Amino acid sequence: MTLAGACMATALAACGGYGGGSYGVGGGSSCGNGYQVMCPPPTVSLTSPMGGATVSGSVAITATAAAGAGYNLTITSVQFYVDNASIGTATTSPYTVNWDAAMATNGSHSLTAKATDSMGDAMTSQAVMVTVTGGVAAAVMSSVQVFPTPDSRASGMARIHVDSNTGAVSGTVTLSGMTARTVSLNQGFAGSAGEAVVTLVPRAGSAGEFVVPPNVTLSAEQAGAFVQGRLYVIATSDANPNGEIRGQLAPESVRVTFSGLDASPEAAALGLRASGVAATTVDTRAGTLTVHVNTAGVEDATAASVLSGAAGIPLAELARSPVEMGHFSTELARISAADVESFEAGRLSVSVAASSAPAAALRGAISPDAATAGN
Numbered sequence: 001m002t003l004a005g006a007c008m009a010t011a012l013a014a015c016g017g018y019g020g021g022s023y024g025v026g027g028g029s030s031c032g033n034g035y036q037v038m039c040p041p042p043t044v045s046l047t048s049p050m051g052g053a054t055v056s057g058s059v060a061i062t063a064t065a066a067a068g069a070g071y072n073l074t075i076t077s078v079q080f081y082v083d084n085a086s087i088g089t090a091t092t093s094p095y096t097v098n099w100d101a102a103m104a105t106n107g108s109h110s111l112t113a114k115a116t117d118s119m120g121d122a123m124t125s126q127a128v129m130v131t132v133t134g135g136v137a138a139a140v141m142s143s144v145q146v147f148p149t150p151d152s153r154a155s156g157m158a159r160i161h162v163d164s165n166t167g168a169v170s171g172t173v174t175l176s177g178m179t180a181r182t183v184s185l186n187q188g189f190a191g192s193a194g195e196a197v198v199t200l201v202p203r204a205g206s207a208g209e210f211v212v213p214p215n216v217t218l219s220a221e222q223a224g225a226f227v228q229g230r231l232y233v234i235a236t237s238d239a240n241p242n243g244e245i246r247g248q249l250a251p252e253s254v255r256v257t258f259s260g261l262d263a264s265p266e267a268a269a270l271g272l273r274a275s276g277v278a279a280t281t282v283d284t285r286a287g288t289l290t291v292h293v294n295t296a297g298v299e300d301a302t303a304a305s306v307l308s309g310a311a312g313i314p315l316a317e318l319a320r321s322p323v324e325m326g327h328f329s330t331e332l333a334r335i336s337a338a339d340v341e342s343f344e345a346g347r348l349s350v351s352v353a354a355s356s357a358p359a360a361a362l363r364g365a366i367s368p369d370a371a372t373a374g375n
Contacts, residue, residue, distance in 0.1 A: 031071045032119050040068025042075060044115035044125045055101050056134040061087075062096045063125060065115035074118045081112045102161060105138045106252050107131065136161045136171065137226070139233060139247030144258060145190065147277055147294040150240045154178035158233040158247045160185065160212070162226045167218040173200055173210045173233055178244055180235045183210040187222060189230050189331060190248040190256045191279025191292025197222055197231065228288075228332070229254035229281045253285035255343075261295070261350060261364035267357040274298045276326075276362050278350040284340050288332045289316060293350055295326040295362060300355040304328035306366070307349045308342050315339060315348065328352065344368050 031039040044065040049055055061080050067073035078095040080087050082104065088097035095113070108131055116122045141156030143149055160171035173183050188194025197218065200210035218226065225231055226249065234246040250256045261276035276295035282288070293304050304318040315335070318328035335343075342348055346368050354361035 029071055031068075031073075032121075039071060039073065039117075039119045039121055041121050041123045042067050042073075042115040042117045044078065044113050044123055046111060046113055046125050046128045049111075049128070049130055051128045052130070054131045054133055056132065057100075057102055059099045059101045059130075060096055061099055061111060061113075062094055063090075063113040063115070065093075065095055065113070067117040075115055076118055077116050079114045079116070081110075081114070083110050084112075101132045101135055102163075104132045104135045105159070106133060106135045133252060134164055137249040137251040139249050141173070141175070141233060141235065141245040141247035143245050144277075145232075145246040145248060145279075146234075146240075146243045147191070148296065149277075150244055152178065152240065152244050154235075154237075154245050156233075156235060156245050156247065158249065160226075160231075160233065160249055162218060162223055162251075164223070164227075167220065167223040169198060169212055169216050169218050171212050172203070173235070175208045175210070175235055175245070178235065178237055180208075180210070180244075181237050181241065183233065183235045185212070186232055186234055187225050187230060188232060189228075189279070189281050189290045189292060189329075190232070190258070191277065191294060192327075192329065194232075200233075227251060227254075228283065228286075229256055229290075248279075248281075250281075253283055255282045255284065255368070256280070257367045257369060259350070259364050259367045261293070261352065261362040263297075264357060264360045264363050266359055267298075267354070267361040270356055272297060272354075272356065272361060274362050276350075276352060276364070278364060278366060280343075280348075280366050282335075282340065282343050284344075287335055287337065287340065289335045289339070289343075290329075290331045290333070291316065291318060291350065291366075292329040293318060293327070293352065294324075295328075295352055298326065298352065298354050298361045301326060301328075301361060302353050302355055302358075304350065304352045306330070307351055308339065309347050312349070312351070318350075 031037040048062040110127045114124045139158045143152040154177035156175040158173045183200040184196040185198040203209040232248045263274040274297035281290040306316040308315045316333045321327035348366040351360045352362035
């Protein structure tokens with residue numbers, strides 16, 4: 001062999017070329033970075049919590065990870081995600097991070113882990129679904145939850161946590177499209193108005209963001225109202241001092257929906273230009289129904305009721321407010337599991353009677369979704 005040929009053979013062997021044994025399945029061989037063998041990806045899987053688990057408070061999320069065999073690869077990091085948002089990274093086994101589920105919204109969340117090896121290759125685990133309880137109640141704020149509805153394009157997001165043991169409250173409200181005069185946490189079911197419980201303060205250096213002041217604790221009665229879905233966040237402005245946008249907090253098993261009511265054919269034939277909104281709160285665990293109906297254009301309204309099924313079987317009678325003549329309500333009415341099922345299936349409706357239209361001046365189906373009237 002010539003000297004040049006010997007040098008070429010030596011170079012090929014050093015680079016993982018022909019027959020030098022520097023790649024393959026033997027220990028200590030090379031892959032990637034221009035070598036002819038692609039590095040095998042790492043493997044990773046979540047081991048805790050188990051899929052379908054119900055979690056609360058501080059939750060340890062653990063994963064196992066391994067680099068591809070045969071190439072001296074190692075795991076350099078495992079990054080953990082909740083709903084595709086990173087919550088922390090572990091660099092040594094056992095790969096574990098702690099997640100504060102108390103600051104997550106109640107309901108279902110997706111957990112994943114991404115392992116990265118010493119070659120920079122990464123692999124993401126299959127998702128594990130868990131259910132959070134005792135977490136943050138989140139509410140989308142809009143003008144349609146205020147009645148009468150102001151002409152506003154403002155929006156907001158409220159994220160409020162109440163400690164079930166101590167009543168300590170924390171959270172933030174982020175607003176867009178308005179300059180708020182006040183932002184407060186008030187007591188009252190959807191569709192009703194109540195007194196302020198906590199006044200939030202602007203976050204320094206962050207326009208449009210408000211926070212619950214430190215060391216604020218709710219009374220036992222106020223904490224109980226939170227569990228029932230009887231607290232809401234409202235933002236006022238100079239143009240709308242009674243409220244420009246609002247969001248009802250719905251923790252755990254509470255469902256809050258807003259449904260539009262339209263003039264019945266009978267009322268329309270009389271020329272009535274009536275309208276209304278039914279704000280419905282259903283606690284699927286406690287088996288309670290709360291409905292507040294606000295109407296406009298029906299000066300002679302006499303009664304209102306919640307009906308079930310196509311036959312319109314009366315489920316709950318609503319009392320008329322002695323102060324707001326177009327406001328009817330029932331709070332925490334007991335309903336059966338079958339009634340809850342009817343709500344979830346969209347088989348409940350509201351009817352408002354009037355002297356001029358005794359059968360019904362206003363009618364509307366109660367939406368089981370978080371849809372808002374006017375959308």
